[in-house]
Amino acid sequence: MASFPPLQNDRLLRVARGETTDRTPVWMMRQAGRYLPEYQEVRAEHDFFEVVETPELAAEVTLQPVDRLPVDGAIIFSDIMTVPQAMGLEVTMVSGQGPTFPHPLETPDDLERLVEPDVGDALGHVFEALTVTRQKLEGRVPLIGFSGAPWTLMAYMVEGGGSKSYRHARAWLHRHPEAAKDLLRRTTDVVVDYLIGQVEAGAQMLQVFDSWAGLHGPDTFRAFCYPFLDEVASRVKSACPDVPLVVFAKNAHYALDALADTDYDVISLDWSMDPGAARDTVGDRAVLQGNLDPCALYAPPDALRRRVQHMLAGFGPHHHIANLGHGMLPDHDPEHARVFVETVHEQSEQMRTV
């Protein structure tokens, strides 16, 4: 492993490991992205996957929110589609539609088209981006790596892109349950290698995005989602015991208790979850992350501050990483992101003095 500058602000990692800190750390999902004019400038010259695949560009974009805002972490600019790409599927970014697969997995026979990648070859650009970014961060804040979760990646690979119902992917669970599990197992293997490789390249915390977990009911979650999420955590944890793991199983409200029994250190909550109720369910089994409704950033600053304060009060001062309940939106005002971050810092320090 390369040697990196010493870390100056380690609040994020300390809270993720269950320690207490002088204030609540904060970062934002999609904090590097379209709402930043400096990101738009980069994208005016380079298309989306060119930025993802060019380590210097990915590093530049990753650092933009850290240069602008007092966030307590940097998340590598990348995309969950890197894993399906590494498994041999073509993905293109279609403006207004998001990532799209020209040739999705339509039937179980299509599994033959998948390859078992060497992640160092297929995803070396992400590893290099992490190493370059970690150097350029100069220890200001920790660097977060990430991957899509097996089910969410399967949902895209079968559906072929964004969808309201993901009914093709969900149909597989009922029509081809064994092929679905085969696909999920193969995806799990790649995700595990990918996350371990990210740590070797410089990632100091890892988040697993199960963005489509909420498409399940409790039964299919138990059969097709949870086992693979759980396996990712236990295998990555045994390889990298010191690296905090975060899981974001969006809208899987019924899964909170089960997720608290996995090797994830942190459970990230979407904005539908009541912080106090979540704390009651999870107890001291995991740290909680989240969960301001991203649309609250549309509010005028004073109303936004009240909402942040209300959220912080719900979670309490400790064992909480402040974040949004989903990603930043393209028309958010960067100055409202600043209000969010600064209010978390100010209010969470005050909460500790009461």
Add this chain to the structure above:
Amino acid sequence: MASFPPLQNDRLLRVARGETTDRTPVWMMRQAGRYLPEYQEVRAEHDFFEVVETPELAAEVTLQPVDRLPVDGAIIFSDIMTVPQAMGLEVTMVSGQGPTFPHPLETPDDLERLVEPDVGDALGHVFEALTVTRQKLEGRVPLIGFSGAPWTLMAYMVEGGGSKSYRHARAWLHRHPEAAKDLLRRTTDVVVDYLIGQVEAGAQMLQVFDSWAGLHGPDTFRAFCYPFLDEVASRVKSACPDVPLVVFAKNAHYALDALADTDYDVISLDWSMDPGAARDTVGDRAVLQGNLDPCALYAPPDALRRRVQHMLAGFGPHHHIANLGHGMLPDHDPEHARVFVETVHEQSEQMRTV
């Protein structure tokens, strides 16, 4: 009110009123629709809103699933967009995109474009469709009317159509909270008149669809969703005390306890909700409806039967109306819908003999 043929199968209404029956009644959201070849035949000659607006065609399509399957209820073929149309907004059906507003409500000033309709004039075609359908049903099963809920209608009116995030509509809640409440109040008034008019025209049970309730977190649900849902129920109930009211607040998992304290007799659950846990929360305050994952209908018949049986066991034999957790999908096999309905009847009778 017109006189109608006497009702022969009243299980649906009896269960909705809290009575016990010899078997569990069952119907399916979107049971009249694209998965039926006989519906496709009608649509080959008439566009979507032409069917909605022509009482004889709406009645024909409403009766199709009742003629084909032993369902215990008929739901009028219509669309929740009838209310925004009555309020003066143009809605067109765009193939592959669903209902679309060429001129959505972009700013609070646009509220001036809304009209306060006389529902008898603006929505008389729906009332007439109900009366014709009720006659043609000849008392075989009860006729269900419906409306969109105020928040869900606002979401469409502001967003202008289907969307992944509904961020324009959600932004209003934070940018223009008073204008949002004004819009919701005005929509509530129309919804109330519309539902009462449906009863006068022949509807025997009413369902309020808050399809986008799940876009809220607990706080915005309390401010912008619940009060209007609650008001619809109390005003319709005082006008029509004998007509069972059903609420379907999709994905608002945190709202179950609060909904049980309203005047809705029945709470319809999406498939993310565990039936046993929902029963524990609701107790005897409401009857439950739902909630098989519509994608389970893609399973082979034997697997589908096991899933139906599992669902019935979760709800128990009484105070349950079997349904899906969301609507039928266009590529469902009508014969699998038959398996669903027949399994509910067979298994629920057996459950009562144990």
